[in-house]
Amino acid sequence: RKEVEQDPGPFNVPEGATVAFNCTYSNSASQSFFWYRQDCRKEPKLLMSVYSSGNEDGRFTAQLNRASQYISLLIRDSKLSDSATYLCVSLRRGYSTLTFGKGTMLLVSP
Amino acid sequence: DTGVSQDPRHKITKRGQNVTFRCDPISEHNRLYWYRQTLGQGPEFLTYFQNEAQLEKSRLLSDRFSAERPKGSFSTLEIQRTEQGDSAMYLCASSFPAGHNEQFFGPGTRLTVL
Numbered sequence A: 001r002k003e004v005e006q007d008p009g010p011f012n013v014p015e016g017a018t019v020a021f022n023c024t025y026s027n028s029a030s031q032s033f034f035w036y037r038q039d040c041r042k043e044p045k046l047l048m049s050v051y052s053s054g055n056e057d058g059r060f061t062a063q064l065n066r067a068s069q070y071i072s073l074l075i076r077d078s079k080l081s082d083s084a085t086y087l088c089v090s091l092r093r094g095y096s097t098l099t100f101g102k103g104t105m106l107l108v109s110p
Numbered sequence B: 001d002t003g004v005s006q007d008p009r010h011k012i013t014k015r016g017q018n019v020t021f022r023c024d025p026i027s028e029h030n031r032l033y034w035y036r037q038t039l040g041q042g043p044e045f046l047t048y049f050q051n052e053a054q055l056e057k058s059r060l061l062s063d064r065f066s067a068e069r070p071k072g073s074f075s076t077l078e079i080q081r082t083e084q085g086d087s088a089m090y091l092c093a094s095s096f097p098a099g100h101n102e103q104f105f106g107p108g109t110r111l112t113v114l
Helices: none
Strands: A004-006 A011-014 A019-025 A030-038 A044-050 A055-057 A060-065 A070-075 A084-092 A098-100 A104-109 B005-007 B010-013 B019-024 B031-037 B044-050 B053-057 B065-068 B075-079 B088-095 B109-113
Touching (some): A004 A084, A019 A104, A030 A060, A030 A070, A030 A098, A044 A060, A070 A084, A098 B044, B005 B088, B010 B019, B019 B088, B031 B075, B044 B065, B044 B075
Parallel strands (some): A011 A104, B010 B109
Antiparallel strands (some): A004 A019, A019 A070, A030 A044, A030 A084, A055 A060, A060 A070, A084 A098, A084 A104, B005 B019, B019 B075, B031 B044, B031 B088, B044 B053, B065 B075, B088 B109
């Protein structure tokens, strides 16, 4: 079983829609979590860190559920420019290296 | 541009040749990471430096791979006797050990082994 699992999609949504991605992790020692965004043939870019209490950054909201070992990302009012692959990432306690999921592809259409 | 830089951006080589990639991290970041990404997969960790010390190596890093960070600034990743399975995007990231240890990635070096 992969340590971080995501639905690869693609998720096809119209502009203005709300879309949510979930991600599950199997290692209970995972301490910190992140969402990265990756455009086609580009490097991953940090979208947001995920805090235990949940956090929001503009149209993006991230939630962490430690009991169920899942992380979510909600995107409201989708824009064409949100089309990308969203990578769920964990960091284990005492380690410095990131573990990535395979990513979920989002396609926002006019 | 004060982000992470990598050189070259693209490398095409023949099987059996040696290749070397360079990464320059963000200047105040003392941690540097190498990852590899193949099509349809997320990046996979290869190795990690804190200053000049190589602190962790993945099982993915075979004997043909070696990485250095001699002065705690830039790093090089060398692949000897390349194989077609080495074709991938090689990503470098850097971070400062504070907060949540957010890592920032360079543009990557895309390696194609013919």
